[in-house]
Amino acid sequence: MSRRHRHRAEPALPDDLWSTLPRALFCGDNQVELLSGGDQLFPAMVRAIDAARHEVWLATYIYQHEGSVTAVTQALLAAAARGVAVRVVLDGFGSRAFLPQLQPLFEDGGVDLAVFRPITSWWSWFQPGQLRRLHQKLCVVDGEVGFVGGINQIDDRIDLVHGATEQPRLDFAVQLRGPVVAPVEQAIRAVWTRADLGQDFREEMVALARSAEPIARAKRLMRRLRMPRARGLQLSPDALPPVRAAFVLRDNLRQRRTIERSYIDAIRSARERVDLISPYFYPGRPFRRALRDAADRGVAVRLLLQGKLDYRIAGLAARVLYDELLVHGVRIHEYTPAYLHAKVAVIDGDWATVGSSNIDPLSLLLNLEANVIVRDEGFARSLAGRFDAAVAQSREIDPKLAHPRTLAGTLRRGFVAWCAHVYLRIAGQTGRY
16 A cells, blocks of 8 residues: 555545534644633633624633623623624523623623523422533634633632632633634534523424424524534544644533543553643543553653642542552642643643543533644644643652552542442433443
8 A cells, every 4th residue: 555545635524514423523724822811811802702793602601790701791792782693601500690690781782691501499400401511611703713711701810619819720721713613613502502492492392383484483493503514524633734623522412422532542642741631630440541551651641630629529539549540650740829720631742632621520421511622733832831830830749658559548439439420320320430
């Protein structure tokens, strides 16, 4: 077989196939800019929204209209005032404390606000799927510029549990231009429509069936559900022009494990380094095995986890795994200068991801999550530099303190595993994790 034949370009997949394949689909000719915290993300979003001509889509878990986020709110309202279609979808649990302020503000300002699985009363929790939350942080303007990451619409120096902080959270997002923006918009459109129809979906279908003009009414409904088409998507990034990128989801349809599989495949292929940041870290067995195997074959595996805990149970869940990983040579660092919220990874010199997905059962099995995978040496180098800078401010866990098996450690792991099992069963997730 000739070399030319071996490396010929793969045919592009049909434009509407992106949301049905449980694999990362790459496209080329993108622009990807790394943004650090809300200090960089919010001004970039404001600039894009101020230049909007047609439409703005925004999805987030938390939206607190205070501090630096007020500039984003003002930009959204100004865009709506000049005739731009502005649609925002917020999670009903993450933003529940702020909805009484946001709903009249956006309604009066012409912003179409949808709430994903609203919590209106205590019995709302007994509705199916309420533990599966919208955890994505996405924004697209005019189908041309997109934002994906782990940063909620909340000031970097405000913590919902602990109040004001001196140092900003460590968090990242990316600004995107190019073909990869289309599936980002498709994802926001889908979740916004799902939330907007909400409990009215049944009434919409009944009205459609009873309508004197069912075809015309069906067409209007389909226009609401219509998605933009992505261009040039393919499974392998090898023959694509730079910058190569893939937008990956975790949903409860076809892409249930796309983010997790993308991580595991990249870790299994690692030759030199695996650097991973996650504030909530309790991976399943295949993920832990991939990390152990990588370290065993000489790959430098480094984890940056919370040192300043926001929730003690999250810290306990991560720390019960330390011994298992340390004895295999995985290096673990705890970030102490501020709260850690970043969900990123760099593998070798040309694979990187930024997004909303933690490495825990909530993100990997329940919540709606979204990441961008970037195959580009320059971007990976930039993110690796941020990783190294954060590690330099962190404390490393001494591997000499690792013990493969102790009674206390076994009991702690059993307790955390039981809690995770119960939570997942309540949420409707079955099978082993």
